[in-house]
Amino acid sequence: MDRATVESLRGGNSRAVARAISAVERGGVEAREVIAALFRYTGRAHVIGVTGAPGTGKSTLVNEIAKLYRRRGHRLGIVAVDPTSPFTGGAILGDRLRMQDLAGDDGVFIRSMATRGNLGGLASATSDTIKVLDAAGFAIVLVETVGAGQSEVDIAKNAHTTLVVDAPGLGDDIQAIKAGILEIADILIVNKADHDDANSTVAALEMNLNLKPKAENDWRPPVLKTIAIQGEGIADAVEWIGKHRAYLESNHLLESRERARLRAELELVAQRELMTRLVRGVNGSKIEALVEKMAAREMDVYQAVEKLIGDTHS
Amino acid sequence: MADRPIRVLIAKPGLDGHDRGAKVVARALRDAGMEVIYTGIRQTPEMIAEAALQEDVDVVGLSILSGAHLDLFPRIVDQLKQKGMQDVLLVCGGIIPDEDIAALKKMGFAGAFGPGTSTQDLAKFIREQVAARRAGVTT
Ligand SMILES: Nc1nc2c(ncn2[C@@H]2O[C@H](COP(=O)(O)OP(=O)(O)O)[C@@H](O)[C@H]2O)c(=O)[nH]1
Numbered sequence: 309m310d311r312a313t314v315e316s317l318r319g320g321n322s323r324a325v326a327r328a329i330s331a332v333e334r335g336g337v338e339a340r341e342v343i344a345a346l347f348r349y350t351g352r353a354h355v356i357g358v359t360g361a362p363g364t365g366k367s368t369l370v371n372e373i374a375k376l377y378r379r380r381g382h383r384l385g386i387v388a389v390d391p392t393s394p395f396t397g398g399a400i401l402g403d404r405l406r407m408q409d410l411a412g413d414d415g416v417f418i419r420s421m422a423t424r425g426n427l428g429g430l431a432s433a434t435s436d437t438i439k440v441l442d443a444a445g446f447a448i449v450l451v452e453t454v455g456a457g458q459s460e461v462d463i464a465k466n467a468h469t470t471l472v473v474d475a476p477g478l479g480d481d482i483q484a485i486k487a488g489i490l491e492i493a494d495i496l497i498v499n500k501a502d503h504d505d506a507n508s509t510v511a512a513l514e515m516n517l518n519l520k521p522k523a524e525n526d527w528r529p530p531v532l533k534t535i536a537i538q539g540e541g542i543a544d545a546v547e548w549i550g551k552h553r554a555y556l557e558s559n560h561l562l563e564s565r566e567r568a569r570l571r572a573e574l575e576l577v578a579q580r581e582l583m584t585r586l587v588r589g590v591n592g593s594k595i596e597a598l599v600e601k602m603a604a605r606e607m608d609v610y611q612a613v614e615k616l617i618g619d620t621h622s
Numbered sequence: 623m624a625d626r627p628i629r630v631l632i633a634k635p636g637l638d639g640h641d642r643g644a645k646v647v648a649r650a651l652r653d654a655g656m657e658v659i660y661t662g663i664r665q666t667p668e669m670i671a672e673a674a675l676q677e678d679v680d681v682v683g684l685s686i687l688s689g690a691h692l693d694l695f696p697r698i699v700d701q702l703k704q705k706g707m708q709d710v711l712l713v714c715g716g717i718i719p720d721e722d723i724a725a726l727k728k729m730g731f732a733g734a735f736g737p738g739t740s741t742q743d744l745a746k747f748i749r750e751q752v753a754a755r756r757a758g759v760t761t
């Protein structure tokens with residue numbers, strides 16, 4: 309990435325930002341070059357994750373939250389992740405449909421991302437996309453993901469504040485919210501509070517929170533009601549995001565969480581890189597030979613791995 | 623470097639309200655392995671160009687039924703150019719009279735697909751055109 313492109317990106321030029329995101333999404337050398345040029349300018353944005361089951365109203369909520377931040381003068385980046393079809397490799401990315409109010413505002417940059425069926429890679433692509441938006445000077449970066457498993461939990465680790473969105477009528481109480489997802493919530497939102505049974509969803513979530521043991525100074529996630537399509541409860545949600553940020557700051561948690569996140573990222577990328585190099589360095593026939601030995605019960609998996617790694621390193 | 627999936631923006635400019643056709647196309651292109659950004663109805667030329675830019679798409683597909691294409695499409699092409707997106711592949715579909723097709727081609731549309739087009743043909747057309755463009759430009 310040349311000097312001029314970096315400067316134009318830092319000035320918020322949409323084309324430069326868009327192409328840098330495409331590069332980090334592709335991964336590989338191109339992604340490395342972009343991150344090498346931009347990393348020093350990152351670490352400023354407040355990253356807010358928004359996750360929850362499909363149809364709970366995440367995109368609508370993101371639209372409303374973004375509008376409120378805009379009124380306060382903040383520039384925003386939005387990343388909306390949707391699943392790639394495992395059968396065709398294609399995806400329909402429809403989150404912009406609910407974010408039309410933000411169109412025509414050059415203080416907002418929206419990017420849709422498909423998961424591209426690559427779990428570890430997705431976490432990296434998302435985290436690198438956040439870096440690009442951060443370097444481009446967006447003070448707030450909102451990341452919408454479908455709360456459906458480990459990859460979303462990994463993505464959520466990039467956020468300073470994570471909103472988990474539920475809605476009434478999605479089936480049994482909080483069944484829609486998977487256990488692991490509840491764990492990462494800093495703020496719980498029951499959207500579609502215009503429905504009658506919203507209160508029982510709130511009660512179910514509260515009960516679940518009460519089951520979790522708490523140390524004295526721990527953050528207790530509030531359970532908030534919103535009606536995103538009517539813009540109701542949004543100011544409250546944004547106020548709680550601010551409170552959570554203040555909590556992180558006053559307890560020096562921003563620094564410690566940043567380090568935990570960097571360590572996790574280091575481990576993740578190192579793992580992937582080691583794997584790639586290992587596989588590249590070993591010819592297929594060698595792996596086949598080890599598999600044969602395992603099949604014949606002459607070697608167990610640990611011995612085979614020892615042979616595999618030992619040989620490439622000596 | 624492996625090519626990324628083809629990214630397509632499907633938008634419906636103008637004021638006519640229903641988007642059944644556009645959604646069918648979006649799903650068909652998804653099934654053909656593409657990433658389809660769907661922005662829905664009532665899109666202004668500015669909104670379409672902005673979305674194409676931010677999403678860094680390879681293709682912009684416009685669907686129109688209102689007959690306003692000769693009015694709206696030049697404004698969209700113009701907006702795309704202003705944003706530096708002149709290389710994007712432009713296709714359109716919906717209700718477009720044969721006699722307008724020459725004008726659309728001149729405007730920069732690579733293809734115009736009427737209601738009778740099979741979605742397979744559309745996907746094939748897009749795939750070939752994007753492959754040619756990717757081979758042509760070295761970025
Ligand atoms: N009744 C009601 N519907 C809502 C509310 N918020 C969003 N919706 C609708 O729920 C559907 C899914 O919303 P969307 O934001 O796309 O959900 P996502 O899949 O979680 O991103 C849309 O039809 C929205 O209009 C709400 O507060 N009340």
Ligand SMILES: [Mg+2]
Binds near residue numbers: 452
């Ligand atoms: Mg959504």
